[in-house]
Amino acid sequence: MKKTVCIIAAVVLIASALCMTACAPGDDEAKLTTYTIAATLDTEKMTVSANETVDYVNATDGELDSVYFHLYPSAFREGARYGCVGENEKSDAFPAGVDYGGITVPSVTVNGGECTWEIAGEDEDILTVTGLSVMPGDTVSIAIAFELDLPMARHRFGYYNNTVNLGNWYPIACVREEGAWRTDPYYSNGDPFYSEPANYNVTLTTPTGWNVAGTGAVSTEIAGEETKTTFKAEKVRDFAMTASERYTCIEEQIEGGPIVRYYYTSDSEAQAHLATAATAVRTFSELFGAYAYPTLSVAITPFLYGGMEYPQMVFVSDSLRGSLLEEAIIHEIAHQWWYAAVGNDQINDAWMDEGFAEYSTTLFYEKNPDYGVSGTDRIADAMQSYILFSEMYREHIGGDTSMNRPLGEYFSQIDYSFHTYVKGELLFDSVRHGVGDDKFFAALRSYYKEYSGKTATPDGLIACFESAGNMKLVSFFESWISGSALLV
Numbered sequence: 001m002k003k004t005v006c007i008i009a010a011v012v013l014i015a016s017a018l019c020m021t022a023c024a025p026g027d028d029e030a031k032l033t034t035y036t037i038a039a040t041l042d043t044e045k046m047t048v049s050a051n052e053t054v055d056y057v058n059a060t061d062g063e064l065d066s067v068y069f070h071l072y073p074s075a076f077r078e079g080a081r082y083g084c085v086g087e088n089e090k091s092d093a094f095p096a097g098v099d100y101g102g103i104t105v106p107s108v109t110v111n112g113g114e115c116t117w118e119i120a121g122e123d124e125d126i127l128t129v130t131g132l133s134v135m136p137g138d139t140v141s142i143a144i145a146f147e148l149d150l151p152m153a154r155h156r157f158g159y160y161n162n163t164v165n166l167g168n169w170y171p172i173a174c175v176r177e178e179g180a181w182r183t184d185p186y187y188s189n190g191d192p193f194y195s196e197p198a199n200y201n202v203t204l205t206t207p208t209g210w211n212v213a214g215t216g217a218v219s220t221e222i223a224g225e226e227t228k229t230t231f232k233a234e235k236v237r238d239f240a241m242t243a244s245e246r247y248t249c250i251e252e253q254i255e256g257g258p259i260v261r262y263y264y265t266s267d268s269e270a271q272a273h274l275a276t277a278a279t280a281v282r283t284f285s286e287l288f289g290a291y292a293y294p295t296l297s298v299a300i301t302p303f304l305y306g307g308m309e310y311p312q313m314v315f316v317s318d319s320l321r322g323s324l325l326e327e328a329i330i331h332e333i334a335h336q337w338w339y340a341a342v343g344n345d346q347i348n349d350a351w352m353d354e355g356f357a358e359y360s361t362t363l364f365y366e367k368n369p370d371y372g373v374s375g376t377d378r379i380a381d382a383m384q385s386y387i388l389f390s391e392m393y394r395e396h397i398g399g400d401t402s403m404n405r406p407l408g409e410y411f412s413q414i415d416y417s418f419h420t421y422v423k424g425e426l427l428f429d430s431v432r433h434g435v436g437d438d439k440f441f442a443a444l445r446s447y448y449k450e451y452s453g454k455t456a457t458p459d460g461l462i463a464c465f466e467s468a469g470n471m472k473l474v475s476f477f478e479s480w481i482s483g484s485a486l487l488v
Helices: 004-015 070-077 087-093 270-288 322-334 350-367 375-390 413-435 437-451 459-471 472-479
Strands: 036-042 049-058 064-070 102-110 117-119 128-132 139-149 157-160 163-166 198-207 209-215 217-223 227-235 241-244 247-251 260-264 295-301 307-309 312-316
Touching: 036 295, 049 260, 064 139, 070 102, 070 157, 070 270, 102 117, 102 128, 117 217, 128 139, 198 209, 209 227, 209 247, 209 260, 209 295, 241 295, 241 312, 247 270, 260 270, 260 459, 270 322, 270 350, 270 437, 295 322, 307 322, 312 322, 322 350, 350 375, 350 413, 375 413, 413 459, 437 459, 459 472
Parallel strands: 036 198, 260 295, 295 312
Antiparallel strands: 036 049, 049 139, 064 128, 102 139, 117 128, 157 163, 163 241, 198 227, 209 241, 217 227, 247 260, 307 312
8 A cells, every 4th residue: 555645744744694595485386265256336325235155275284163254344333443544544534524334244154054153353353154174175165145334435445426445345264374363453554454365256236337447357247227347356365346437447458468457537647647557567577577467457546545455456546646646556556566466464564565565666767767756866765754754753663663563563654654665665775785786686576476476474585685695684684674774
């Protein structure tokens, strides 16, 4: 996600020893979980009714007696323990006043029969399906009926100005890690989502005249007053859509690459913004490796932050103009490499994808000088703003400038943004100067190749740089990640 508004607001306020290892294991191609969802959007009531079948693959090495699912829309209900936004952001998220939404689950079945299930979690945001017996490599079919009440909100989930955002909207399997389910709540800081690649077949029924953008290859079927829009996506770690009766769509087919689509409601420079999106795909493909998917949709939509990334799909805020809009498009498309293809734990290691995406944006401007933005100046500005932030907020951060804190441990969105985006970018720029351009870009290409479709860890990332640079870099990275590098 691009926290453009958050970082700029903060800057304005301030201005007034391990061994080298192989880069990654060479896993065989694994069978993936498949989500099949049929959903209907009621644009009068602003609700969604849906049936989801999850053919869940046990990818662990032991028998599973349960499967857990995140219910992220629960964060939008009245009384949620972990609210979807911080107090300082409520007016941006709810310009017409705070409105509530949420998710209800009327029924769950397993392999066509009854099962034991309940809504659990520390914030009533986890669906647990128990009493199972799923052996390693086997599949269990879990059918979940669910209903969504959409809040009037400029957020990932909600509606505003006849545009609906469906981000993090359906029950999605929790990650099984070290013998336990990861049931992290919906923190208001950052992107509190962690999931594994899966296949998706999703159909959204809307009134005819509504245009739907989403993850994957799209087809439509019009039947009178209803339109069914169907998406098919393979090996993606999440699925999102946005729909509006006001959308216009233009597209460009990149030679040897994806179809890039640009959805907008009012944009006199739409062709230029589509061109920027296409140029970003070409630039990052050349720098890191080929774009991993057949399509990419960029949608201008009501959103309180600068933008939000999903596989093959990005939201960009309709409040942005000029260079800020351009930068948000570039940053979110960089996430197609660093998050969508190469995954990471966004709860505990958000600096990995956000720092990479922010530095990738700098690389875009460096490689495309016609945009008139100096990469050197961007790094200088990042350095100055981070130092000023550290001085201004010293009493709040208490000397803790670590980048690997869980999202819930950042005292604000500003703290989160400066330590994942800004300090993350500075880390990667420092690594580049330390190892040299040839080794730096070799490491990035190796990292992308080895971890595309997988979940990377900090150790795996460091190992790729150590292998490419033929040097030990653990202590160097740790001085940034866990230490106080740049604290003045």
